[in-house]
Amino acid sequence: MSPHSRLTTTPLTENLVRGALDLERTAHGLLPHRLPARARAQNTDGQLAMAEAQPSGVRIALRTRATVVELDTLPTKRVYVGAPPRPDGVYDLLVDGHQAGRASVEGGNVLTIDLATGSAVTRPGPVGTVRFDGLPARPKDVEIWLPHNETTELVALRTDAPVEPVPNRGRAVWLHHGSSISHGSDAASPTTTWPALAAALGGVELVNLGYGGSALLDPFTARTLRDTPADLISVKAGINLVNTDVMRLRAFTPAVHGFLDTIRDGHPTIPLLVVSPLLCPIHEDTPGPSAPDRSAMSEGRLSFRAAGDPAETAGGKLTLRTIRRELARIVEQRAAEDPNLHYLDGRELYGEADSAELPLPDALHPDAATHRRIGERFARLAFGAGGPLAGDAPRP
Template sequence: MHTTPLTADLIRGALELERTAHGLLPHRLPARARAQCADPQLALMEAQPSGVRLAFRTRATTVELDTLPIKRVYPGVPPRPDGVYDLLVDGRPAGSASLTEGSTLTIDLATGAAEHRTGPVGTVRFTGLPDTAKDVEIWLPHNETTELVALRTDAPVEPVPDRGRRVWLHHGSSLSHGSDAATPTTTWPALAASLGRVELINLGLGGSALLDPFTARALRDTPADLISVKLGINLVNTDLMRLRAFGPAVHGFLDTIREGHPDAPLLVVSPVLCPMHEDTPGPTGMDPAALAEGRVRYRATGDPAERAGGKLTLRVIREELARIVRERSAEDPALHHLDGRELYGEADCAELPLPDGLHPDTAGHRRIGERFAALAFAAGGAFAHRAG
């Protein structure tokens, strides 16, 4: 077996690679951004490699990848499934695998206290690949921090040649991160990227799409051909700001992105339907009755009457985002708006309800991904190919 050094030219979708005692830890925010926020939720989410994959060209029929994942454990809640590694050969699904080995991070949902215990490195192994020159991708678990330790194959590997695909840079909340999708290639951004035939960089950050200036700077400084930002739900979840602050914060976020990408198509996506927060502000809380039954379910804890004082709801946010984009687009014709309810609305919620009240399941991710591709990448969409 050939052991190939893990280098940046074999890894896509990460903004930075940190050298660790075991190997490489992919980050989806650069060190400068991470240093500007001490929130453990953000630290956990940006280090989960949603959209990050190894990509190489080889004749190998057997591929082994050693990794050290971090498994999250929540006492009193059913165990989370092990993260999934998806294998693609020439862009088509060719296998999946999981690891039981790894470290653990035990988080108390009531207090937020966390305990980390280091565990053993594990190996995912894929065999029976065709004995031909091919492009191989291994998509890392979207919801499990993963250190890359070693790559072994039974034939040499080389970086995938540039296929001339456009790069799509996306930022959003846990829905964009992939919460409750079964595998890394079935998150809605991964599905949409496949349908749109683009290279994905996914900065979906569970619980952390909060209009942070350091995130805007990361988007500004990342090379991309197409950019989208899906904003709103986390601002309600956290009850972070009032209407007075929201509009200027959105303007500042978009201004910063435009500093680095003055002419790229930039799509602002408002929240998909989430019944509990349509007209009821946050913060979002855990449902104690569900927890007592060993289930996770969320509930809105705000008061609809507080909207008069400027508290945000999803309906208010959608109206503001539509207004902001409409006004800015007069001077920025490459700026576009998409109402999130076109991706997942009332009829979709009736057919595919949110299992925990907040996140779609795998079927919901597929619908959203297919809808996004049809609306954004098709002729007339914000991301359609244009002459010249």
């Protein structure tokens, strides 16, 4: 008898998927997106296309008595030329909000990326299955959080009892936008990225629009934030603007104003928190772009260095110190007419003392322990009593 024979297949539909803004029908099933189709049509950057299709914060959410849950998926796994193999993506199982299992899917497509040349080649692979069994045979909320850093097509869902969507629990929806750190780069699993940890501690429903390498003040991202239902919004901006050396101070200031104006067109009064970059020693006073450290790669390590010239800051090239100063000024200026606009210096989440204790392993991204620290601090500073995103914060 097939191990699947006593299980019932339930169609995967949008009412069973949380955290995605669009579900694209593919030859295999459904591909979750974190940018809507109209925004994707305006994007020409392969990095953003890859990042928004990696389902950070996306989860299958069920109400069921099932003791067995199986999910067939087709992952796309990344390999970087000259770097050590990356671990398989992780699926986290939560039962009534508590960690109850963790697994990975074998097989899948393989995307090989050469950072030196910018080339990328995909090798097709097979569909795999993640299975969780031994669950309590009582009504419960079951969530399967998809790998935050692995493109994942949803193929089939099977259970040994009927399922229905999880009812609305009345939690505030927190919409967050940021860079690869918000995306979850180098976190241990999808529920341990710093935004997922902060959301759990803050008791809010996460929609994570952190895009690796792609928090660049794009107008279509601002419109996405404008049009997505939310009760609370945060925007963490700066590091990718330095990484890519995409603009100078002259363009940065009006771009920030325009980005915030667009968000306020759709969410005129809800709490909006602007977060400046975490400490990143290589770019505090040295502008971008960021470049792969070839000496590290020759040793089988992935690391980065600042390739800009500090002298160019006089001509408007951006450093993290410059960006923090300007973001604080912009928020102070706007807050005179927008009392629900707030600012958080990213160094309160990860600063000098943290860097000495928990240095960034590749000079850009935090490790799993640091994600936990950042998430706990954000929950306290933003969602805690009196925080800008707290339930007791002043409202108009």
